[in-house]
Amino acid sequence: MTRRCKRSDFEAFADMQPGPSSAPSLAQTTSRANLAGWLYVSPLVLVLVPFFVAPILVVLAASFFATDGFGGLTPGFTLASYVEVLHSALTLKLYLATIKFTLLTWVFTLIIGFFVAYFLVFHVRNQLLAIGLFLLCTVPFWTSNIIRMISWIPLLGKEGLINQALLATGVIRQPLEVLLFSDLAVVIAYVHQLTIFMIVPIFNSMARIDKKLIEAAIDAGASRFDIMRLIVVPMSKSGIALGTIFVVSIVMGDFFVVKVMSGGGSASVVSAFYEDVGVLQYPTAAASAVLLTLVLVAIVSLILRTVDIRQEITR
Amino acid sequence: MKSDRGDIELAGVCKSFDGVTNVVDGVNLRIADGAYCCFIGPSGCGKTTILRMIAGHEDPTAGEIVIGGQNVVGLAPVQRRTAMMFQSYALFPHLTVRENIAFALRVRGMSKADRLRAADAMIEKVRLTQFADRLPAQLSGGQQQRVALARAAITEPRVLLLDEPLSALDEQLRVQMRQELRRMQQELGITFVHVTHTQLEAIALADLVVVMEQGRIKQAGAAREVYAHPHDRYVAEFMGGQNVLSGRVEKVNGASFTLAQAAPSGIEVPLQARSTVSVGDKVDIAVRRDDVVLVRSGKELPPGYTNSLPSRVLAIEYQGYFVKVMLDTVPDDAFVAYVPEKTFFADPFTVGDVVMATWATGSALPLA
Numbered sequence: 001m002t003r004r005c006k007r008s009d010f011e012a013f014a015d016m017q018p019g020p021s022s023a024p025s026l027a028q029t030t031s032r033a034n035l036a037g038w039l040y041v042s043p044l045v046l047v048l049v050p051f052f053v054a055p056i057l058v059v060l061a062a063s064f065f066a067t068d069g070f071g072g073l074t075p076g077f078t079l080a081s082y083v084e085v086l087h088s089a090l091t092l093k094l095y096l097a098t099i100k101f102t103l104l105t106w107v108f109t110l111i112i113g114f115f116v117a118y119f120l121v122f123h124v125r126n127q128l129l130a131i132g133l134f135l136l137c138t139v140p141f142w143t144s145n146i147i148r149m150i151s152w153i154p155l156l157g158k159e160g161l162i163n164q165a166l167l168a169t170g171v172i173r174q175p176l177e178v179l180l181f182s183d184l185a186v187v188i189a190y191v192h193q194l195t196i197f198m199i200v201p202i203f204n205s206m207a208r209i210d211k212k213l214i215e216a217a218i219d220a221g222a223s224r225f226d227i228m229r230l231i232v233v234p235m236s237k238s239g240i241a242l243g244t245i246f247v248v249s250i251v252m253g254d255f256f257v258v259k260v261m262s263g264g265g266s267a268s269v270v271s272a273f274y275e276d277v278g279v280l281q282y283p284t285a286a287a288s289a290v291l292l293t294l295v296l297v298a299i300v301s302l303i304l305r306t307v308d309i310r311q312e313i314t315r
Numbered sequence: 316m317k318s319d320r321g322d323i324e325l326a327g328v329c330k331s332f333d334g335v336t337n338v339v340d341g342v343n344l345r346i347a348d349g350a351y352c353c354f355i356g357p358s359g360c361g362k363t364t365i366l367r368m369i370a371g372h373e374d375p376t377a378g379e380i381v382i383g384g385q386n387v388v389g390l391a392p393v394q395r396r397t398a399m400m401f402q403s404y405a406l407f408p409h410l411t412v413r414e415n416i417a418f419a420l421r422v423r424g425m426s427k428a429d430r431l432r433a434a435d436a437m438i439e440k441v442r443l444t445q446f447a448d449r450l451p452a453q454l455s456g457g458q459q460q461r462v463a464l465a466r467a468a469i470t471e472p473r474v475l476l477l478d479e480p481l482s483a484l485d486e487q488l489r490v491q492m493r494q495e496l497r498r499m500q501q502e503l504g505i506t507f508v509h510v511t512h513t514q515l516e517a518i519a520l521a522d523l524v525v526v527m528e529q530g531r532i533k534q535a536g537a538a539r540e541v542y543a544h545p546h547d548r549y550v551a552e553f554m555g556g557q558n559v560l561s562g563r564v565e566k567v568n569g570a571s572f573t574l575a576q577a578a579p580s581g582i583e584v585p586l587q588a589r590s591t592v593s594v595g596d597k598v599d600i601a602v603r604r605d606d607v608v609l610v611r612s613g614k615e616l617p618p619g620y621t622n623s624l625p626s627r628v629l630a631i632e633y634q635g636y637f638v639k640v641m642l643d644t645v646p647d648d649a650f651v652a653y654v655p656e657k658t659f660f661a662d663p664f665t666v667g668d669v670v671m672a673t674w675a676t677g678s679a680l681p682l683a
Contacts, residue, residue, distance in 0.1 A: 215399075
């Protein structure tokens with residue numbers, strides 16, 4: 001939705017540009033249309049420029065500056081920070097770790113999100129109940145992120161519910177240590193936090209599938225699995241792509257969950273430049289940030305290439 | 316066990332969605348193998364529900380549905396060997412024409428080469444070869460309809476069920492596709508069950524017309540029988556082309572009876588299959604609109620035309636090969652004469668003229 005708006009705004013903006021072919025007699029109407037066009041885009045511009053474009057430019061500029069090592073920046077142009085980031089073995093390691101978290105989170109949120117949406121759309125006949133269940137999915141978001149993470153401790157901790165239950169039933173003798181402050185805990189926390197970002201867009205695109213199509217598929221002899229594979233999944237592609245963009249960009253841009261849930265044992269790309277900022281290495285932090293932005297842009301454009309979201313949404 | 320016959324028998328079929336009212340209420344019907352059957356009735360009369368029950372998309376609350384001698388209640392559509400063509404077609408929007416048509420073969424596990432070959436043959440049959448690689452959204456209404464028909468027919472069903480297949484098309488295309496449906500039915504030689512609310516469509520296509528009202532069958536029979544010999548007032552009015560008059564029986568005289576009317580002489584009606592009429596009964600009769608002859612008041616009635624009702628012309632509509640003359644013959648009810656164009660313009664009436672509406676004595680039809 002936002003994407004569409006943005007695009008049409010840009011189109012409007014492009015249309016407003018006085019072209020070389022515009023005749024002088026049209027100058028007045030053109031300038032009036034110009035003003036209207038600017039008015040239309042102004043709210044978005046007012047938000048995007050100070051909160052998005054300006055910070056990015058600042059970071060970009062900082063990534064080319066030199067540093068005195070104590071937080072002071074020397075304006076200039078040097079690629080030293082990039083060279084440092086790209087040469088560091090740590091960078092690759094962190095990217096691999098982050099991609100691992102991203103992929104695991106993506107797989108689990110996709111599976112859970114898809115089936116929750118599928119259940120809500122195709123199996124809950126009562127619309128009121130469906131909306132109620134849908135709202136239930138948002139309950140975790142009624143509390144803050146930190147509370148949500150802390151609340152895993154009584155469940156996954158050394159003396160948490162799971163360990164106690166397993167000990168009591170005699171399945172294990174020693175409490176499991178991997179449950180909390182581990183990569184497993186990080187993935188669990190991500191999945192818990194981000195599944196809703198899969199459910200919403202997938203639910204949205206599934207809800208627009210005409211129920212008659214499902215009936216037509218049954219009529220043709222399709223099994224439930226065939227219907228899911230051949231009708232529901234292809235027709236939910238735009239929702240899956242949108243959810244994927246949400247999940248991937250959030251996980252790749254996160255350091256907090258990794259830090260808290262791994263107990264400091266794991267790191268992500270962002271946690272590295274968070275550390276850099278902590279030790280006043282602004283240019284390297286900025287260079288890492290620019291690099292991550294480029295990687296994310298590449299991933300998102302890859303997703304948009306596979307699925308023409310705009311076409312799917314307007315269909 | 317597996318029968319190729321597509322004869323359908325509905326026995327005491329009922330359907331209720333809320334457990335209180337029956338949408339379909341005790342329907343009994345036999346449709347012959349290879350017949351073209353049209354269910355017709357106003358919206359909400361249960362015709363689509365019957366179709367969906369035959370198709371297996373809805374289970375009857377009571378009763379049996381037998382196809383080819385086998386009770387199919389509870390079976391999936393595939394096991395019934397029926398195929399349905401949905402209203403507004405329900406084509407898969409993300410699949411091309413060829414993939415849409417091959418879909419049923421694909422889920423049956425046919426190899427890609429085989430199913431595409433079969434689909435192409437079917438595409439040729441419905442004359443869509445040049446559109447095979449298009450998506451449904453890139454086709455016109457008529458083309459989409461043909462894709463839907465091909466998709467339903469590719470599994471060689473013994474019964475094809477069509478839910479208002481022509482309602483999404485404009486008038487001209489509808490007549491054209493109507494012929495195409497009939498042609499396909501004859502080519503495939505299978506039973507077609509077609510739901511519509513258009514009388515013309517039903518009588519043009521069907522071997523068996525089933526008129527429904529509120530979940531019950533009012534009359535089932537050949538198109539001509541239902542149109543020319545409606546059982547009752549409802550069928551007569553729904554199928555159209557009839558004027559319905561009612562009155563009390565004044566006297567019964569052998570092969571006919573006389574209906575009391577405001578007219579000086581009453582109306583003489585032949586006693587057809589309807590055997591028992593006694594004096595004082597309230598009876599409806601039907602007179603075909605094209606049987607009505609209009610004579611200027613004061614002129615002689617043609618020989619054999621004994622019934623006449625004085626009327627005033629209310630409105631005149633030119634319809635091409637005939638002229639529709641609306642009269643005030645019966646209070647509160649429409650009474651219409653279809654006058655052949657040439658006859659009308661030989662001595663045209665104008666609104667307000669007083670005429671005698673008359674018809675041959677034998678042509679009035681008593682209704683149940």
